[in-house]
Amino acid sequence: MTGVRRLTPQGKETVGECESVISLVGAGPGAEDLITLRGVERLRDAEVVIWASSLIPPSILSYVDRSRCEIYDSAGMTLEDVVALYDANKDKKVVRLHSGDPSIYGAIQEQIDYLEEHNIDFEVVPGVTSVAAASAALQRELTVPGVSQSVVFTRMAKKTKGSMPHRETVSAYAKVGGTLCVFLSGSYPKELQDELLCEGSAYDVETPVAVVVRVGWDDEKLQMTRLGDLAATMNSIGARRTVLVLVGDALDSEPLRSHLYNPSFAHKFRKKSVGNTVGRPTKALRSSL
Structure with missing residues (x-):
């Protein structure tokens, strides 16, 4: 130990x-x-x-x-x-x-x-987390430059609504946008869709959604859909437990290029490249690495 x-x-x-x-x-x-x-x-x-x-x-x-x-x-x-x-x-x-x-x-x-x-x-x-496994299975990054830089884990306030702070509803987060990961809500397909499409929501009926069931298990299910079809998709799958719903444009978008590996961007470990796209390390790599 x-x-x-x-x-x-x-x-x-x-x-x-x-x-x-x-x-x-x-x-x-x-x-x-x-x-x-x-x-x-x-x-x-x-x-x-x-x-x-x-x-x-x-x-x-x-x-x-x-x-x-x-x-x-x-x-x-x-x-x-x-x-x-x-x-x-x-x-x-x-x-x-x-x-x-x-x-x-x-x-x-x-x-x-x-x-x-x-x-x-x-x-x-x-x-x-099941979110990490779902992202890997879908082969999508959840934080995409110019599209989504925030990821929220939340759930519907239903059977255990007494433990849900009133400011943390799905609809409240839907008004902010970003990538929303909704746990423990497989029993409420229509209610979930309605909250995500609430008045003032940053999402619309065309927003991409992934419905993920038992991710990482032998019988996992991954279904891409649009927010306007979320309830119908969840009902067609039929699962009520171990359901994770991912919502946001990061699931299907053309992202801006990140700064991290952009040759025009300098940081502590790499100088800006001028006239080419070759990385310029600030120090030579040691042979022991």
């Missing part, structure tokens, strides 16, 4: 080797090779694994040594059930396996608060 870094309530960082620790691990979007190397290491060392079977394919558990590891399915568990396992296994290496990246709709803050309150060592291991 590598050193576990965490902040004390006073904001001071502590680093130490822990034989027993709770690891909140992002499993990635689905495919077993889209988990981080650190995540794989934690699974291989784990003595207890708590995983969400409804959101994570069983193939991810191929990294677990089942001869010495206890595996619990959290699909039917409450927070109290999960932390009870933390309390019962304080002397073991426990992995709480979350889908995607645990910081995005992962419900980990309530676990972190509990672990800090009870002085239980823990760490958070990031994962690949």
